[in-house]
Amino acid sequence: MKDQQATTTTPAVSRRQFLKTSSLAAATAAAAVSFPAVVRAQARPTLNAVIIGIGGRGGGAGNDFLEAAKIVGVEARIVAVADIFPDQARRGHQHFGLPEDKCFSGFDAYLKALEQPGVNYAILAAPPGFRPAHFKACVERGVHVFMEKPVAVDGPGCRIMYAAGEEAQRKGLKVAAGTQRRHQASYIETIKRIWDGAIGDITALRAYWVNGGPIWHRGDRGNTDLEKQIHNWYHYIWLCGDHIVEQHVHNIDVCNWIMKDHPIRAWGMGARQQLGDKSGEIWDNFAVEFEYRNGVRMHSYCGQIKRSWASVSEAVVGTRGTADPAGLIRPAGDKPIRVRPEGRNPYVQEHVDLIEAIVKGTELNETKNVTDSTLTAIMGREAAYSGAAVQWDDILNSNFKYGPELVYTDCSKMTWGPFRTLKPPMPGIHDIFKNPPSVPTV
Numbered sequence: 426m427k428d429q430q431a432t433t434t435t436p437a438v439s440r441r442q443f444l445k446t447s448s449l450a451a452a453t454a455a456a457a458v459s460f461p462a463v464v465r466a467q468a469r470p471t472l473n474a475v476i477i478g479i480g481g482r483g484g485g486a487g488n489d490f491l492e493a494a495k496i497v498g499v500e501a502r503i504v505a506v507a508d509i510f511p512d513q514a515r516r517g518h519q520h521f522g523l524p525e526d527k528c529f530s531g532f533d534a535y536l537k538a539l540e541q542p543g544v545n546y547a548i549l550a551a552p553p554g555f556r557p558a559h560f561k562a563c564v565e566r567g568v569h570v571f572m573e574k575p576v577a578v579d580g581p582g583c584r585i586m587y588a589a590g591e592e593a594q595r596k597g598l599k600v601a602a603g604t605q606r607r608h609q610a611s612y613i614e615t616i617k618r619i620w621d622g623a624i625g626d627i628t629a630l631r632a633y634w635v636n637g638g639p640i641w642h643r644g645d646r647g648n649t650d651l652e653k654q655i656h657n658w659y660h661y662i663w664l665c666g667d668h669i670v671e672q673h674v675h676n677i678d679v680c681n682w683i684m685k686d687h688p689i690r691a692w693g694m695g696a697r698q699q700l701g702d703k704s705g706e707i708w709d710n711f712a713v714e715f716e717y718r719n720g721v722r723m724h725s726y727c728g729q730i731k732r733s734w735a736s737v738s739e740a741v742v743g744t745r746g747t748a749d750p751a752g753l754i755r756p757a758g759d760k761p762i763r764v765r766p767e768g769r770n771p772y773v774q775e776h777v778d779l780i781e782a783i784v785k786g787t788e789l790n791e792t793k794n795v796t797d798s799t800l801t802a803i804m805g806r807e808a809a810y811s812g813a814a815v816q817w818d819d820i821l822n823s824n825f826k827y828g829p830e831l832v833y834t835d836c837s838k839m840t841w842g843p844f845r846t847l848k849p850p851m852p853g854i855h856d857i858f859k860n861p862p863s864v865p866t867v
């Protein structure tokens with residue numbers, strides 16, 4: 426689970442729980458958790474979950490969901506899985522003991538899984554480019570959602586997310602996102618103290634995801650261009666959004682959370698420096714400055730560069746000190762204060778929070794937050810790709826779609842056909858407004 430890397434202050438108990446519960450390899454063969462007497466007496470709903478995209482995270486999130494249901498005391502099971510590739514879909518059988526006819530594959534697999542009787546909980550963990558279509562389908566069918574970040578790769582995808590999020594709200598559906606720091610006790614408590622004035626007024630923020638090292642590449646697998654791209658989805662903007670969106674969204678999200686807002690413009694730089702001749706379109710480093718509407722700036726750095734200094738963290742500068750929102754406050758002229766409240770593994774806690782909201786009927790819809798942070802990262806990416814200053818409203822309202830039209834309208838109708846690749850973006854030439862690149866068709 427690549428996003429696991431983080432400089433967090435997760436308590437020891439949580440870490441142990443995480444190791445025990447979050448790896449697919451350690452998955453329990455039983456796909457159901459049962460709490461007969463007490464819970465049934467309270468007439469709680471049984472959660473019938475589907476996993477859409479059962480790769481590393483989809484499998485881990487399935488375990489986290491079952492663990493969370495146990496904690497809340499709700500009957501829960503995974504009733505079907507969907508993946509584009511049959512061998513991946515079979516992981517539902519191997520790891521969750523599902524019958525093979527409940528392990529659906531193909532572009533329309535998500536619809537077949539959602540059609541299973543009683544489905545009321547979906548775990549969305551396919552590549553981000555498909556998230557808007559998958560999320561919209563869940564909302565249309567009245568299903569509660571846990572969805573991984575990021576939730577789109579461009580403005581049109583984000584607009585689908587905002588609209589579906591509002592529809593989920595109208596329908597009383599609960600939605601949690603995989604920006605797990607928002608469910609991590611040390612972050613929650615430190616940010617509360619920042620809001621309460623522990624470091625005075627915020628004057629600047631910094632977000633780092635440097636340097637995870639080179640990103641994985643699964644080799645040249647598949648018979649068609651499209652198949653090859655989906656196997657190596659990280660390397661294609663229409664599927665992944667590039668790593669400023671795919672990974673760094675976590676740190677950007679923490680800054681937006683602290684600011685209770687999103688930036689309104691961005692400018693920056695970056696390059697495809699070490700990926701060299703490897704197939705794909707993405708870059709391997711970005712440095713972007715974001716400006717919030719109150720004038721505060723957030724400096725963002727992310728890279729996938731070999732053998733360089735590494736930090737996955739955020740920092741806040743205030744008029745009376747600084748803070749590391751993962752759990753450290755440094756009041757000016759005073760001793761640093763470590764913030765280490767007891768808390769669960771956030772990957773389990775995010776499902777606990779979602780399940781409790783479903784059971785108790787309380788408010789939980791993280792669609793807007795995660796879409797705001799996704800769009801923030803997209804704005805930063807476009808600023809760096811183009812070399813121009815980019816405005817929030819322009820990105821939000823942009824009509825340029827990185828993916829083929831069907832991804833936005835009905836991805837279940839896609840077929841394995843010939844497919845085009847974009848050239849890696851070049852500043853001064855790339856401009857989705859004035860000089861839109863030609864996009865793939867299927």
Ligand SMILES: NC(=O)c1ccc[n+]([C@@H]2O[C@H](COP(=O)([O-])OP(=O)(O)OC[C@H]3O[C@@H](n4cnc5c(N)ncnc54)[C@H](O)[C@@H]3O)[C@@H](O)[C@H]2O)c1
Binds near residue numbers: 428429552553573605
């Ligand atoms: N919150 C976190 O810490 C965290 C950690 C890891 C990954 N993630 C996120 O989870 C998502 C998946 O990442 P991963 O590491 O599991 O990748 P992965 O490649 O291991 O898994 C993705 C799966 O989706 C399948 N897939 C592709 N297109 C599909 C489609 N149209 N319909 C159904 N299935 C499809 C793939 O075959 C694969 O099995 C990404 O959005 C990633 O950012 C989040």
